[in-house]
Amino acid sequence: MQDRFTFATKLHSTEIARIGVFDSGVGGLTVLQEIYRQLPQESVLYFGDTARVPYGTRSATEILQFTRQTLEWMVAQQVKMAIMACNTSSALALETVRAEYDLPILGVILPGARTAARYGRRIGVIATPATVNSNAYLHAISEANPNAQVWQVACPEFVPIVENNRIAAPETLKIAQDYLQPLLDRSIDTLVYGCTHYPHLEPVFRQFVPPSIQFVNPAVAVVAAAAKELQVLGIQNRLRPLPTEFFVSGDPAQFTHIAAQWLPTVPAVRQISLSNTSVSEPLDIG
Ligand code: DGL
Numbered sequence: 001m002q003d004r005f006t007f008a009t010k011l012h013s014t015e016i017a018r019i020g021v022f023d024s025g026v027g028g029l030t031v032l033q034e035i036y037r038q039l040p041q042e043s044v045l046y047f048g049d050t051a052r053v054p055y056g057t058r059s060a061t062e063i064l065q066f067t068r069q070t071l072e073w074m075v076a077q078q079v080k081m082a083i084m085a086c087n088t089s090s091a092l093a094l095e096t097v098r099a100e101y102d103l104p105i106l107g108v109i110l111p112g113a114r115t116a117a118r119y120g121r122r123i124g125v126i127a128t129p130a131t132v133n134s135n136a137y138l139h140a141i142s143e144a145n146p147n148a149q150v151w152q153v154a155c156p157e158f159v160p161i162v163e164n165n166r167i168a169a170p171e172t173l174k175i176a177q178d179y180l181q182p183l184l185d186r187s188i189d190t191l192v193y194g195c196t197h198y199p200h201l202e203p204v205f206r207q208f209v210p211p212s213i214q215f216v217n218p219a220v221a222v223v224a225a226a227a228k229e230l231q232v233l234g235i236q237n238r239l240r241p242l243p244t245e246f247f248v249s250g251d252p253a254q255f256t257h258i259a260a261q262w263l264p265t266v267p268a269v270r271q272i273s274l275s276n277t278s279v280s281e282p283l284d285i286g
Helices: 004-011 026-038 060-076 087-092 094-098 109-119 129-134 136-144 158-163 170-185 198-205 218-233 252-262
Strands: 019-023 044-048 081-084 105-107 122-127 149-154 190-193 214-216 245-248 269-271
Touching (some): 019 026, 019 060, 026 044, 026 158, 044 060, 060 081, 081 218, 087 094, 087 109, 087 129, 087 136, 105 109, 109 122, 109 190, 109 218, 122 129, 122 136, 122 170, 129 149, 136 149, 149 170, 158 170, 158 198, 252 269
Parallel strands (some): 019 081, 081 105, 122 149, 245 269
């Protein structure tokens, strides 16, 4: 018979802990959707740093600082794994924080780059300015397939468009065409969403991108990698999954309003402040 001690230990065991998923805003929902599809038995804690979105035009020091603050908080919430559902953090902070935290941490770039390198020879990457400047995709794709040609375009206007719910606005189509035209001119065969916000814009891209061009959403590959990692570590959830918990640093009502269009139910969103979370380096305000 199970005594109270065994039951308490089991309740706090790693298997039933949540997977932490984070992004600067609603972009990580494209990864959450993949978790619902590929890992429906898992419970998730989602954090969107909406008070500080966008990350993609910030310095590497700031991005590392924000990523550390989020991970500190997630560790305190006892997540069993963290998925950095943000390419910008993955490009600029993943390697550093992996060495700092005793937690499996997955980033989106390597899984996305490997998928692209498998399918494409002429690969276009659209991403935030910080991700493009890091050349993280360029290096990862070239390593996976030295014969692949890669072109990158920074699209700073896309994240504000998605966060402010302007996807269907008439000017968005024109902005998207202007960003993607240089890649279409290169006759790309593959287009990588190098920012997790961008799959939300797919209805816009579909209006003018030729159907022969393959879209690569790194969310698919990162969740497949997470599934493998959970299995290897023996920490898959074997009990009933809990409803996803949503937290943001900005306005919960705005997040709820925007996120509801992509989620099966209207999310209950709470606000937290990460500014008091202890971190190892000061912000670079220069
Ligand atoms: N969605 C994130 C990414 O994948 C961050 C975008 C931003 O905040 O600029 O890069």
